Amino acid sequence: MExxxxxxxxxxxxxxxGLNPTHDRIVEISILRVNxxxxxxQKTWLxxxxxxxxxxxxxxxxxxxxxxxxxxxxxxxxxxxxxxxGNCDLAGYNILKFDLPMLVEEFLRxxxxxxxxxxxxxxxxxxxxxxxxxxxxxxYRFFCHAELxxxxxxxxxxxxxxxxLKAMLDKYEGVDYEDSKGVKTQGPVNDMKELSQFSAHHQxxxxxxxxxxxxxxxxxxxxxKHKGKRxxxxxxxxxxxxxxxxxxxxxxxxxxxxxxxxxxxxGKTAHF
Numbered sequence: 001m002e003x004x005x006x007x008x009x010x011x012x013x014x015x016x017x018g019l020n021p022t023h024d025r026i027v028e029i030s031i032l033r034v035n036x037x038x039x040x041x042q043k044t045w046l047x048x049x050x051x052x053x054x055x056x057x058x059x060x061x062x063x064x065x066x067x068x069x070x071x072x073x074x075x076x077x078x079x080x081x082x083x084x085x086g087n088c089d090l091a092g093y094n095i096l097k098f099d100l101p102m103l104v105e106e107f108l109r110x111x112x113x114x115x116x117x118x119x120x121x122x123x124x125x126x127x128x129x130x131x132x133x134x135x136x137x138x139x140y141r142f143f144c145h146a147e148l149x150x151x152x153x154x155x156x157x158x159x160x161x162x163x164x165l166k167a168m169l170d171k172y173e174g175v176d177y178e179d180s181k182g183v184k185t186q187g188p189v190n191d192m193k194e195l196s197q198f199s200a201h202h203q204x205x206x207x208x209x210x211x212x213x214x215x216x217x218x219x220x221x222x223x224x225k226h227k228g229k230r231x232x233x234x235x236x237x238x239x240x241x242x243x244x245x246x247x248x249x250x251x252x253x254x255x256x257x258x259x260x261x262x263x264x265x266x267g268k269t270a271h272f
Contacts, residue, residue, distance in 0.1 A: 005036045009122070010088035014099045015061040018054045021101040021208055022251045025049030026074055027063050029103075031084045043084055046071045078110040085114070091122035101207035101253065108252040136160055143167035206254040219261055231261050 003009065011032040018024035030044040046063075048071040058064055074081075092099050100116060107114035140148040140160045144167050150156035169190050176184050205211040205219045211231060214220045219231040226234045226241065235242050242262055246255055 002038065003034065005034065008033055008035045008088045009091055010034075010085050011091045012095070012099065012103070013092055014102055015063060016057060016102055017049045017051055018057050019098075021105045022249060024102070025051055026102060026106050027053060027057075027061065027068055029081065031081070033084055033088060045077055045081070047077060048073050074106045075110040078107060078112040082107070082112055082114055089120040089122065090116060091124065094123065094125045096121060096123045096126070101251065104207060104253050105251055136164070139164045143171060206251070206257040208251050208254060210250060210254045211257060219257070231258065232265055235262060235265065
């Protein structure tokens with residue numbers, strides 16, 4: 001099915017020096033721009049990241065420091081890359097968790113205006129996960145090879161969940177998986193603490209998970225001495241915490257988020 005486009009859409013993918021948007025840099029970026037008339041334009045750039053590529057990252061994408069030493073930096077390429085993204089919605093595979101935070105940090109470091117807020121963001125991975133059976137009934141059919149009788153009854157659902165978890169552990173025993181950032185790691189194991197960490201998921205207020213939303217949609221710190229506390233409450237009680245964050249090694253986008261919260265508290269609107 002062809003896409004119904006109201007404006008161009010840019011599919012993009014990154015290869016990087018590592019997994020931390022604050023410290024790591026882009027090594028390769030490819031953009032496939034699809035215009036509203038269906039015409040396609042694709043460009044790929046190798047980038048001198050100006051910092052060493054980690055051995056773990058190099059093992060995944062194959063690029064070495066020597067291969068990119070004579071390439072332009074992201075700052076040099078930023079205007080051209082921004083033009084390629086111009087007036088586009090954004091799409092990719094797992095972009096919301098990794099590629100987009102990394103890209104935004106690079107643009108901010110380069111002093112180039114690029115804000116994803118006003119664009120539609122399509123994460124193909126999330127669509128895939130939502131459309132594949134992720135309900136308990138679908139999981140029971142997939143892992144237990146049977147139809148769940150009495151679905152949505154509390155008794156049947158709790159028993160089915162228990163059976164599905166045990167079947168999952170049998171199926172994935174000894175199986176490694178490639179995480180959303182392309183790193184091979186250990187899959188779910190039969191340990192409750194590790195399973196708890198493996199299955200954790202939050203709705204992020206920033207792009208790196210430093211700040212999440214609580215059940216009421218309020219921003220909450222997800223780190224440090226104020227973990228679990230609302231950002232606004234902390235800034236009222238301890239105003240210096242905002243300054244400490246702004247002067248510390250947090251992603252620029254996280255700093256933009258807390259600045260917007262700070263301005264909102266004063267009845268102002270942030271413009272980044």
